[in-house]
Amino acid sequence: MTHQTKNEIHNSLIQGEQTPVEIIEEYLKRIEAQESEMHTFIEVTGESCLNEAKQVPKPITKEIVEDTPFVGIPVGIKDNINVKGFKTTAASKILENHISVYDATVVRKIKNAGGLIIGKTNMDEFAMGSSTETSCFYPTKNPINTKYTPGGSSGGSAASVRAGHCTVSLGSDTGGSVRQPASFCGVVGIRPTYGLVSRYGMLSFCSSLDQIGTIANDVDDAFSLLEVISGYDPKDSTSVNIEYQDLKEPEEISTFGICNEIEKLYIDPFVHDMYKKVIAILLKNFKKENHWLDNLDKAMAAYHIIADSEASSNLARYDGVRYGLQISGESSQEAYIKTRTQGFGAEVKRRILLGTYILSEEIEGSYYKQALCAKEKITEKLDQIFSSCQFMVIPTSLKLPFKFGERNDPLDMYYSDYLTIPSAIAGMPSVTIPVGCNENGFSAGIQIMGPKFSEKVLHSVAKLIEGELK
């Protein structure tokens, strides 16, 4: 398996060793060879990608690469992000044949930066899940070992990068859906600060927590893609009016924090070792502080209450009236029931039912209000921690990848996000990088978390660790 990075491809293109069409052909060949087993994509947009590759200006120069930083680079897009003219299904039967009528803002930006969209990546249905097993099409296999899940919900995005089906990809992270699969597939994944990247054109699951994130084989590629997609978007009222010029600018850092709770949790020993290894690297450069995150359990409860509540409302539009699956009935009521019963999978239904109940007048919003309170508390706590240290280091997942069918209990599955939820719920950025390699070929994902808009710090630290591990 070759793991080409953006820079490697651009060097090859600039030196005329390969043409953009040859690059894409190479990727498509690999997809053809592996995809029937791995199922990293829901749809491969090979023909259009090749056509786009033919349009790339020749010869490719450094200037062109500076102007359009993703020129000629194959990009995978999670299937909950609209790409005009192609299906956007969110891995749900209810949108099985739905063709997008517009480009998401991030897709427009990637196209403007010269990126070539090679396919729509597989995922858990409506991003609800941590293994891609809730996809209505098929689960994605972990390219490291196909008996294992790639994690989720952006499992296809992480696996496609790892498998060499695309150079970089977009995922979405509501509670950990970029970072957990990235850690399972041994690649880099970023969840940016809430509001840094426009959500316009991404199918909402939990509007107040959803963020589009990037996945790549190395730290620089992941941050380069984030640079391209970030920025204020007047079409998304929750996007923040702040523009980074260069996320990869070095930052002055002195102190980092670790989380005391980690030593009290049952963590896979290999993950724990790699975590210690990273701390050792950091200690060579920075001062360490110990902090209690507090309320990790409550964070998870609050997360699910908020996420399911919003999901129950966000998914109401899939009613079969205007687009998507439509099953007729004697009355509009009956048509709704039939369409949604047949269109949604079990996990999605579970969350819609939970969310609907949580918001119902019967319980007077008591769960929802308390969850918002918990969210505030967790954010305050993290703000307080980040007032004394500049970033924290914490494992991405308690466990290494699990096999298909291994986690049947939904609650069991929900614990996959245990360590990725705190930064998500606080709207703060976090990057996961792969550390080490065990006898099965799996790496441990280690997260670097920072306060809002600390992406430059995260990049500097991730770069440092990546360099030390080489």
Next chain:
Amino acid sequence: MRQPVIGLEIHIQLLTKTKMFCRCKASFGDEPNTNICPVCMGYPGALPVPNKEAIKMGITLGLAINGEVQCVSDFSRKNYFYPDMPKGYQITQDSIPLIKNGHISVSDEIVKLERIHIEEDSAKMLHEPGTDKTLINFNRAGVPLLEIVTLPCLKTAKTANIFLEKLKQIITYTGISTGKMEEGALRCDVNISLTNPDGSLGQKIEVKNLNSFKAVAKSIEYEIERQNKVLDAGGKIIPETRSWDESKSETFIMRIKDGKADYRFFPEPDLKSLFVTQEMIDEARKNMSELPGQAVERLIKTHNLSEYDASLITSSKEILHYYDLCMKDFQDPKLLANWISSEILKIMNKNNCYINEVGIKPMQLTELLSLILKGTISGKIAKDVLLVVIETGKNPSEIVKEKGLLQVSDTDSLRKIVSEVLEENKNELERYKNGEQKLFGLFMGQCMKKTKGKGNPKMLQTILKELLRDA
């Protein structure tokens, strides 16, 4: 004695160029489903962006009704499934509306408002006649609405009616809505209950599908009577939603409200709170057009009109505008006001049309009235000319010239006519001489008839008196 307690909920469509949360044209009379986009169709991934113009209009109405503009208000989701609601929820305002409180004076009463909030309209459903098909036109989906909620403080159908007239005046004067109920630009639902013997509030009935102010008033009267009858017979009022049947002039049951509908309100996570700055309020105040009350005052003060005339002229913005245009080159406000409030209004009522549809331009009306003032034609002839103007579109002077309607003010001709009349009515002349003074009118009438209405009435009168005295 049970007292009626009435509250109104009014929705008005705002005259913004674009919809509330997307930039589609807010014009729903166009070809169906042409003013639509991923946002107002609730397509996957589309997000709302609030329309600043609509918020400004909300602030304007808030100031016009002496309400309290909230510096921070919320957007909320009202969740329910219906084919006319593309997202499965309506974006509205729940816990904190844009405007709190406020009031409108109605004669001697004050109708208090509870709140005014912004929300989006639904699509329009059309049941195709003769089939079981329903068509949906999404041009209306997402059009900005203001919902105005009164306190349950109205006591009579009449107050409700006048309140609605006043409210309509305010929204048309401020230009935020056409207020045309027949086009659905203004919709009104009524909540009505009767007090219990101990004075506490009784069970509330909601009446919907009211398509005119008259229907609102009639439905209130009907409901008061109906509820009284039910209670007199020892029955109970069950909370229900009733619909107004215009042809039968009665309400009928639509649905029983068994338990409150659960809309699962929660803060709209796709939008930030709505912030209103002092500058926005100042600007709205600065740009506020003349309000109906101010217009009445102006007409009384500067044009010397009676309060009655002034309120007739200001009853609608169009009439006031017409009046103001006329007054640009005309000097007799009283005459103008009389003509508008009698002749012009008569035609408007007859044709059921607006003043700009009557068919006489302001310049033509002032030209006509000037002809009266100059003595060129009589008021009676002017009324005939008015009809010809409307019919042909020609200018009054032209018509007068063409039809030879010039007033006869030549003493010799008039004297000749009067003599002829007295000659032809010898018997009556005898009786007049014997003291039957009332016959003077008969002679005048005959004279006018002989001149085909063109005789100068004042001169005819003088001549007639003179000849009768000498006879």
